[in-house]
Amino acid sequence: MAKKLMLIDGHALAYRAFFALPVDAFSTSEGELTNAVYGFSLILLHALQEEKPDYVAVTFDAAAETFRHEEYEEYKAHRPPMREEMRSQMDRIRQVVRTLNMPIFEVEGYEADDLIGSLARQASxxxxxxxxxxxxxxxxxxxxxxxxxxxxxxxxxxxxxxKLFHEEDVREKYGIEPHLLADYKALVGDKSDNIPGVAGIGEKTAQQLIQKYGTVEEIYEHLDEVEPSRARKALEGQKEQAFLSKRLATIVTEAPITLELERCRTGDYDRQAVTELFRELEFRSLMQRLPESEHGQATQMTFFAEASSPAEELLAVTNEEQLSALVSELGQTPRFALDVETTSTDAMKADLVGISLATKPGRGFYIPVGHLVSDGPPRQLPMELVLDRLRPMFEDPQIPKAAHNAKYDLTVLKRHGLEVRGLDFDTMIAAYLVEPSRRGFGLKDLAWSKLGLEMAPITDLIGRGRDQVTMAQVAIGDAAAYAAADADATLRLVDVLEGELRSREQWDLFRDVEMPLVRVLLDMEMTGVALDVDELKQLSSEMYQRIQELEGRIQTLAGHPFNVSSTQQLGEVLFEELGLPVKARTKTGYSTRADVLEELRSEHEIIDLILEHRQLTKLKSTYLDSLPLLVN
Incomplete structure (x- = not known):
């Protein structure tokens, strides 16, 4: 099988990323803008995953003007200068490329396309x-x-x-061979590059001429045969412009660069260096997309580094002797971290699968209680036995406890009969106080950015989409390593975040307001809100009758039945059939937003009926029908 080279148009992808992702939604906790950097990196890594090339190189436009500008001053002259928000990110984009050890090609006088064309020719x-x-x-x-x-x-x-274009895809899109696209642009021009083309020659005519004669040169050789006469006259008076346009549109394949494939090997990069850069840019979500490195993977989280025994002897607590030893250790530790593994992200519905604990950095445990599958020994202890043994430690308010998103863990445990007291640190709340503008507050995000730990995502265990299972269906050995790591990371984060809270003079706020509020919210949610389900059902039935009545009156005024809830059908009725004034449009038709309808109240009696219909439909679906389904 032939080797594969991937060539990246750096500037084109940077522009695509910058305008595709909102500027204000992508920045580091220090305020550095990253939408273009993130988007560029995402496209690059996605392409590497999809195509799995053996070699990769990146090209950029040089700062100086090209030979095209020298030949035609108006070439790309109408384009606005690069926005400062993007310009500030270009160095970072180059840094990402260099850190991935991908060679950068940049030659004065040539565009990135020319370098790509030249490298592609040499590769072929x-x-x-x-x-x-x-x-x-x-x-x-x-x-x-x-x-x-x-x-x-x-x-x-x-x-x-x-979209991946092969020869047939280009033929289908343009109706001509790929190598004739420069001739096509020579005739129709290109507004984005300010290539003039031949005035009077449209896309369809250009396509027909190229299909019949071939290149621009061949078309002019048969100029006296060209039909219709209008096209012939247009070509006769603009020959020089046509040939100029072709030169501007043609990608150079003989630029002064040399392809050295050994420099372009895909996996020839230092993963640890990329990890450090992505940590600085806060791109943890991209780590899983990195290609395999020839220099080895970055060190994953080392569990139980300070433990005196091998990790595999400490992970799973599966017999009463181990459980008794753990309970004794919990009573002697100054603080322990806890975490639960369950079957659902909804704490009110989740079944308890296991409890993980960490007593000091590097020392963690997992107690399985609800796994449905077994990978052989070890087995799991009965849930009631485990909860009874843990109860004295968990319910002792004098033993400080930490958790991440503690309200979830405490809710699950309380539903299973175990009250947790003494919670004094929630790492998710602490992280929010320290950096409220950061994008990710998940445990994996915090461990990566604040501890330098690259942790396995839960999807490694339970999968994604249709094939996703619950933690109960994961083998105990696999779950133990994952769960114990979560508790360990939580405990490690406590000292780091406490230091940051104190340095920002937020410790009193965290200790005296935020942490006590966890218990208040937990009690409120466990108490719940009383609902008269029968009354709601009765109201829903009455409202349904009124909605049906409104639909009938609306359709009578319209003169025929139609779907009142369809904005497209409603727009046609109001603005085409009833002739009401159009106030606004959408990409797909007429706007029927509430503010638009409010402006039309005085135009027709149907408007008041439509507004009431919308209001009642919303009330019925959002409250009357939905609230009874939330009863636990």
Missing amino acids: EEGVETVIVTGDNDALQLVSPQVEVMTPGGYSQRFSEA
Whole structure:
């Protein structure tokens, strides 16, 4: 099988990322903007995952003007300068590329496309297949049996969505061979690059001319045969402009660069260096997308580094002797961290599967109580026995306890008969007080950014989508390593976050207001709200009758039945059939927003009925029908 080279159009992808992701939604806790950096990195790593190339290189536009600008001053002249919010991220984008040890090609006088074309040609000559990743359709002219083009999503597409173009895809899109796309642009022009083309020649005519004659040169050789006459006259007076446009549109494949494949090996990078950079940029979600490194993986979290015995002897507590020893240890520790594994993210519905504990950094335990599968010894102890043995330690208010998102853990345990007292530290709440603007408050995010620990995500155990299982269906040995690590990371975070809270003079707020509030909210949720379900059902039935009555009157005024809840059908009735004035439009038709309908109240009696219909429908679905389903 032929080797594969991936060529990245750095500037094109940076622009695509910058405009696809909101600027104000991507920044570090220090305030550094990262939407373009994150988007670029996401596209790059997604492409590597999808295509699995043997080699990769990145090209960028040089700062100086190119030969195209020298030949035609108006080339791209209408484009606004790069926004400062993006310019400030370009160095970081280059840093990501360099840290991944991907060679960067940048040559004055040439655009990134030209460098890609030249590298792709050299790769083909060496028998290497090429996939070009770019947000610029200009590169489609390079598609051949050896070259494919991948265009990532963005703008109107899903950002992660990508389209891979083969020769047939280009033929289907343009109706011509890929290598003739520069001739196509020579005729129709390109507004995005300010390429003039031939005035009077549209897309359909250009396609027909190229299909019949071929290149621009061949079209002019048969100019006297060109039909219709309008097209012939347009070509006659603009030959120089047509040839200029082709030169501007043609990607150079002879730029002064040399492809050295050994420099481009995909896995030839230091994963630890990338980890440090991504930690600085707060890109933990991208770590799982990194390709395998020839220099080994970054060190995963070392569980129980300070334990005196091998980790496998400490992970799972599966007999009464181990449980008794653990309970004794809990009574002697200055603080322990706790975490629960369950079958649901809804604390009011979750079944308890296991309890994990950490008594000091590097020393953690997992007590399985609700696993449905067994991977052989060890077995699990009865839940009632475990809860009874833990109760004195868990309910002792004098023993400090820590948890992450503690209200969830305490709710699950209380529902299973175990009251937790003495909770004095919730690492999620502490992290929010310290950095309320950070994107992720999950335990894995905090362990990665504050402890330098790369922890396995829960999806490694339970899977995703349709194949996802619950923790109860995970083997005890696998769950033990994961769960104990969670408790251990929680305990390690306590000292770090307490230091940050004190340095920011937030410790009193955390201790005296936030932590006591956890218990208040827990008690409120456990107490719940009384509902008269029968009364709600009666109200729902009455409201249904009124909604039906309103629909009948609305359809009578419209003159025919239609779906009143369909904004498209409603728009057609109001603005086309009844002739009401159009106040606003959407991408798909007429706007029927509430504020638009309010403006139309005086125009027709149907409007008041529609507004009442919407109000009652919303009340019925949101409250009358939904609240009874929430009764525990």
